[in-house]
Amino acid sequence: MNSSMNNILEVNNLSVKFRNEKIIDNLSFNLKEKDNLVILGPNGAGKSVLLKTLLGLLPFEGEIKWKKEVRISYVPQKFFPSGEIPLSVEEFFKLKKIEKNEIEKSLRSVGLTDLEIMKKKIGVISTGEFQRAMIAWSLADNPDVLLFDEPTAGIDIGGEETIYNLLMQIEKELNLTMVIVTHELNIIYKFANSVLCLNKKAVCYGTPEEALTPESIGQLYGGKIKFYQHQHD
């Protein structure tokens, strides 16, 4: 199934050390264009570190090969602005030198249709609104790949579903490649083409149906979680 032609990312024997402790150990996986990869794993498994390494923010051993001139957008974990900076939503976009009509378009595309929000400070809008604005922000310069670290951390349960629905809708409309880090199992079947279970090493990797077995999940979370494989028609 793997022709390396349409791989947007190839990772071979990747290891990341932090003060002599191995955070990621000998990891290999590929990502095809337009695919959605979910990186799954417990807290402290190295998921966020992996994203940052893929972005080139951390030193590593091994090989990370992005397709040439690929444009990557990244949304860090628990990124909520403090009230310290009196920055309006519009000005937040302008940090990336985005034109006003492009900003409006991006905001509408994530369901923020009341454009009054552009004038509000990013520190005072609700967490859910901010997360939407943040998705719009990361899409505003037309990336090929979106790396998203825990999209729903800090958002209430109702909000979680909205965010994932939004991501799926965006994925359909823009045909992006998405890499999403999460520790939630429930979104995978609806959303992912491939899953990487990470706990320092790759515990499982493949399509959700292949990769997610009771054994692999048990291994990933230390056998504490009961998991039932979804039946598909």
Add this chain to the structure above:
Amino acid sequence: MIEEQIFYSLIAAIFVGGSTGYLGSLMVTRRMALVGDALGHVALPGIAMALLYNFNVILGALASLFFGILLIWFLHFKTELHTEVLTGIIFAVSLAFAFLILPSEDLETALIGDIAKINTLEFIITVFLSSIIFLIVRYIYSKIVLMTLSEDLAKSKKINVNLNNLIYLLSVGIIIALGIKIVGSLLIGGLVIIPAAASRNLSKNLSQYVFGAVFIGIFSALSGVLLYRATGFSAGPIIILIAAMVFLISFLFKQK
């Protein structure tokens, strides 16, 4: 001669007040408000040397700050200790060193400034460097704001965080050196923070905030020098008190 000096001190006040307010607006959002104060003291050994050996005070302060900031930046890089901790240490050492060598009759000049006695060379240095700083801050402003929101996010946008931090810190150093001539090393922290703090109360967004900080900086410095001419009180303390009054009044019009 006297008229020339009035002209010099008024123009210098406008340039330093404006650029200090501008850079101060970044420092307040980066929670580096007290760093200005600390760096004011880091400048003291250079000022002391300048007064002792009769060379330009601004240059003395600059040399001292340049060295101090490089040291802080380097140690931060090496030890990963917070900039604030390192600044605190360098600050105390500088102060100790300065008091050891500073002649007591020059103490007041060093501590609260003497804009009224600014000479031609100092005037030229001040106007030139403030303008340069203004342009540099304009160039790095949005990058630093993004870095303040999230360093990872900034890095993912290919912003060189270390380099921009260094440029920013060196700009802070230069502004402090210039500001010391106007309000002295004890009060320079106030000139950095207060206009920005007042402006934050009044502003609905970043551009209003920046404009306000620059404007209040200029207004305070300018009226301080004018009031010094009228009353004979030292300009430095008056400038700070005027800025503080604007800050108090800003609460009446506070924006959410």
